[in-house]
Amino acid sequence: MTVLASVSLATFLVTGLAATQFRSQPLPPSNRLARDEALRQSVNQLEDQNRTLKARVQTLQASVKATEDESATRSSAAQQVKAQLDDEQTIAGLTAIHGPGVTVLLHDGSDPNDPNDRSLGWTVHYQDMQDIVNLLWASGAEGIALNGQRIAPTTAFHYAGVNILVNNGNRLSAPYTVTAIGDPSALANGIADPDQLAELKSRSRIYGLGLSWVRSTRLSISAYDATFLVKYAQPG
Amino acid sequence: MLSRADRTARTQRLIVVSLIGLALGFLVVIQLRSQAAVARTLAAQDDTSVALLINDLNRANNQLMQQSAALSQQEAQLQQALTAGGGDAQAIAKELTTLRVVNGEIPVHGPGLQIRIQGAIMDFELQDTLNSLRNAGAEAFSLNGYRIVSSTPIISRGQNLEIGGHTVSTPLVLNVIGDPEQLQPAADLSASSLQTRVQVDIQRKTDLAISEVITPRPLIYAQLGR
Numbered sequence: 239m240t241v242l243a244s245v246s247l248a249t250f251l252v253t254g255l256a257a258t259q260f261r262s263q264p265l266p267p268s269n270r271l272a273r274d275e276a277l278r279q280s281v282n283q284l285e286d287q288n289r290t291l292k293a294r295v296q297t298l299q300a301s302v303k304a305t306e307d308e309s310a311t312r313s314s315a316a317q318q319v320k321a322q323l324d325d326e327q328t329i330a331g332l333t334a335i336h337g338p339g340v341t342v343l344l345h346d347g348s349d350p351n352d353p354n355d356r357s358l359g360w361t362v363h364y365q366d367m368q369d370i371v372n373l374l375w376a377s378g379a380e381g382i383a384l385n386g387q388r389i390a391p392t393t394a395f396h397y398a399g400v401n402i403l404v405n406n407g408n409r410l411s412a413p414y415t416v417t418a419i420g421d422p423s424a425l426a427n428g429i430a431d432p433d434q435l436a437e438l439k440s441r442s443r444i445y446g447l448g449l450s451w452v453r454s455t456r457l458s459i460s461a462y463d464a465t466f467l468v469k470y471a472q473p474g
Numbered sequence: 475m476l477s478r479a480d481r482t483a484r485t486q487r488l489i490v491v492s493l494i495g496l497a498l499g500f501l502v503v504i505q506l507r508s509q510a511a512v513a514r515t516l517a518a519q520d521d522t523s524v525a526l527l528i529n530d531l532n533r534a535n536n537q538l539m540q541q542s543a544a545l546s547q548q549e550a551q552l553q554q555a556l557t558a559g560g561g562d563a564q565a566i567a568k569e570l571t572t573l574r575v576v577n578g579e580i581p582v583h584g585p586g587l588q589i590r591i592q593g594a595i596m597d598f599e600l601q602d603t604l605n606s607l608r609n610a611g612a613e614a615f616s617l618n619g620y621r622i623v624s625s626t627p628i629i630s631r632g633q634n635l636e637i638g639g640h641t642v643s644t645p646l647v648l649n650v651i652g653d654p655e656q657l658q659p660a661a662d663l664s665a666s667s668l669q670t671r672v673q674v675d676i677q678r679k680t681d682l683a684i685s686e687v688i689t690p691r692p693l694i695y696a697q698l699g700r
Contacts, residue, residue: 277524284531291538298545305552309561316561323566326573328698335696368601376627380696391576391624394608396530399523407534409527419696458700465541468575471582471613471651471684 288407295464330466331390335381336458340425340451342370345413347445360445362412364395364402366438370416373435377428379418383459385410390462406464413448422453575614578623578688582614586651586682587661593672594644597630603664604628607650610660614651614684618642621686638688644672654678 310320327333347360371389374382382389387405396403402410418425428434429451442449548565555562574580589603604615604622615622620637622628629636634643650657658678665674 313561315563
């Protein structure tokens with residue numbers, strides 16, 4: 239009787255615990271997969287739309303530029319303003335440029351797979367780009383591009399998982415190439431300065447995160463591929 | 475020699491122990507599978523990232539639609555002047571003004587935020603704040619009397635900051651022009667991380683003036699064209 243009671247009690251407890259375990263299980267894998275798939279499809283559709291819209295903006299930009307050039311031939315006032323406009327477009331990054339400079343290369347390091355290290359220090363973050371671009375400006379860069387995307391006055395870096403988003407939804411991923419035009423020695427010395435990018439350089443040593451730079455006599459940078467909208471800042 | 479009763483009792487004990495062992499084993503397996511599923515759910519933090527990406531793409535596409543509309547309007551205006559037989563200097567001047575605002579070359583005013591930071595912060599903290607505000611559509615910045623654009627270097631010099639080569643010290647007053655509704659959450663987020671060390675005060679302004687301007691540096695190394 240004692241043994242039977244023990245078996246009954248153990249079975250009861252075990253069944254209760256098992257039931258609790260089953261109830262606390264997460265969503266079945268099929269639901270998760272379906273949700274992931276739906277999210278991925280949304281991204282694909284939005285990126286298709288993004289490409290179409292960018293192409294439309296670029297076509298319109300070319301058309302506006304052609305009409306402005308035509309206007310400049312018809313009126314001396316328009317010609318004068320057009321010359322100033324060309325200068326401002328260059329400053330704003332709306333013109334492709336070339337010249338000597340430095341290329342900075344970055345790639346993710348190795349995941350230490352260490353449960354005590356959840357820092358993700360082995361990956362390149364958007365803040366790293368922010369720091370490098372800032373340092374290159376400080377070292378006299380005259381134009382900068384990240385994976386071909388021109389750094390324009392409105393450029394902001396945005397976190398998007400393993401990607402970095404810049405300039406109207408351009409999704410960039412590692413490896414990253416930062417191209418800067420300017421005095422190659424000044425730019426390289428800025429990056430090499432041990433007091434600069436100290437945290438990134440430390441992660442490079444610890445996780446094998448790639449950080450290197452090379453001087454060049456001729457680099458080219460594309461123009462910013464969109465336009466600027468100013469809605470709130472009024473002149474004056 | 476064990477008696478029949480002893481053997482029966484022993485068999486029963488073995489059955490009980492086996493049953494408990496089986497049940498525990500079952501529970502251990504369930505527990506491990508459950509943990510693995512949780513790990514996969516954590517790995518699916520991608521869902522959050524993907525959701526953020528969808529939000530960003532929606533915002534970018536809206537921006538591009540607005541840019542298309544503005545360019546179409548500009549094109550129509552220029553074409554109208556051409557059809558009338560002349561060039562439209564005014565339409566070109568309007569674009570010129572927009573670029574001068576973007577490049578920080580003329581004074582501007584408009585709604586926005588004034589962010590006062592009482593205490594020393596590091597260069598990367600200011601960069602993070604500016605980056606968040608740019609993502610929220612900020613159109614113009616000034617800090618303690620200096621205009622800031624994206625190419626303005628920000629460097630820590632001890633307790634002070636150097637903004638485009640000019641040293642500024644605490645208290646820092648950052649003026650930001652843009653849609654206050656959009657800027658406020660970005661400013662709040664930056665403040666929440668700074669407020670652990672320094673006092674941050676954010677005020678909405680209906681008309682904030684930024685009179686500081688930047689003189690663009692001449693290009694020495696860069697030449698036009700690819």
